[in-house]
Amino acid sequence: MTTAIGIDIGGTGIKGAIVNVDTGDLLSDRVKKPTPKGGTPEDIVDVVVSLIPQLGDAPADTPVGVCFPAVVQHGTTMSAANVSKKWVGLQAEQLFEKALGRDIVFVNDADAAGYSESQFGAAKDERGLVILTTLGTGIGSAIIYNGVLVPNAELGHLALDGHEDYEKVASYAAMEREGLSWKDWGERLQKYYAHLEMLFSPDLFVVGGGVSKHWDEFFKYLDLRAPIIPAKFRNNAGILGAAALAAHAAGTRTREGARDLVDKATA
Numbered sequence: 001m002t003t004a005i006g007i008d009i010g011g012t013g014i015k016g017a018i019v020n021v022d023t024g025d026l027l028s029d030r031v032k033k034p035t036p037k038g039g040t041p042e043d044i045v046d047v048v049v050s051l052i053p054q055l056g057d058a059p060a061d062t063p064v065g066v067c068f069p070a071v072v073q074h075g076t077t078m079s080a081a082n083v084s085k086k087w088v089g090l091q092a093e094q095l096f097e098k099a100l101g102r103d104i105v106f107v108n109d110a111d112a113a114g115y116s117e118s119q120f121g122a123a124k125d126e127r128g129l130v131i132l133t134t135l136g137t138g139i140g141s142a143i144i145y146n147g148v149l150v151p152n153a154e155l156g157h158l159a160l161d162g163h164e165d166y167e168k169v170a171s172y173a174a175m176e177r178e179g180l181s182w183k184d185w186g187e188r189l190q191k192y193y194a195h196l197e198m199l200f201s202p203d204l205f206v207v208g209g210g211v212s213k214h215w216d217e218f219f220k221y222l223d224l225r226a227p228i229i230p231a232k233f234r235n236n237a238g239i240l241g242a243a244a245l246a247a248h249a250a251g252t253r254t255r256e257g258a259r260d261l262v263d264k265a266t267a
Contacts, residue, residue: 003027004063004250005055006243007048008109011035011069011082014047017236018055018062019243024120028056030236039083041090045099052100063250065105065242066096067112071152075106081138105246108152110134112241113233114142115149117206119244121232128203131155131196132231135209139167139192143200149245160195172211182214186221193224202226210234 015032036043075093093106114132134140139156156167208231
């Protein structure tokens with residue numbers, strides 16, 4: 001059994017668990033703490049450091065994955081949603097590694113959610129191109145090709161139908177803010193997904209976010225060539241995806257280290 005720790009940082013809560021990354025099952029209770037007011041890097045790191053010991057007994061070398069609401073390039077947070085702007089341009093991965101005393105994997109939250117669906121959920125064993133979107137405050141997105149994550153696809157920010165940032169009119173928050181009916185909102189989603197289909201020709205769409213529990217209310221207004229299905233995971237998606245990506249990275253490092261030893265022995 002392969003285990004890893006997944007931590008999901010959001011604007012209102014920070015949650016984590018130990019995960020069996022062979023099956024996607026939680027091996028510990030999910031522990032959740034409120035995100036500190038202001039969401040500064042130092043305060044959030046302190047919460048994560050205090051949270052991990054509460055997850056139970058896990059070996060010190062257990063891989064850790066952390067997902068975060070930002071574009072993440074080579075461990076640096078290039079944006080910040082619902083947290084302090086001090087995160088922008090910060091070498092966040094290094095900050096967490098120093099505080100935790102171990103290597104981690106630091107990824108965008110929608111990417112983690114998409115990866116969890118490809119490994120354990122609605123898109124498990126799906127070949128070809130999968131696009132996951134999370135419908136909430138905005139529209140998060142993840143692109144998975146043959147099980148491989150293509151990171152930082154900010155597809156909620158497409159210019160469409162006269163709007164520079166289409167998530168502002170097609171997110172679930174926009175529906176609630178404007179008091180749209182399911183039909184009116186579904187028509188906006190149809191424009192959005194049809195545009196994505198024109199650009200990418202995916203083999204499958206997966207729709208996540210809390211609103212996916214109301215799937216039957218708006219699915220009937222979507223008419224696309226590719227199948228479109230609800231995500232399996234909601235609250236645990238980030239935890240599972242972050243943990244799975246951390247375990248994969250740890251395995252890659254182990255294999256590379258083994259190759260280095262073989263190369264040195266045969267030199």
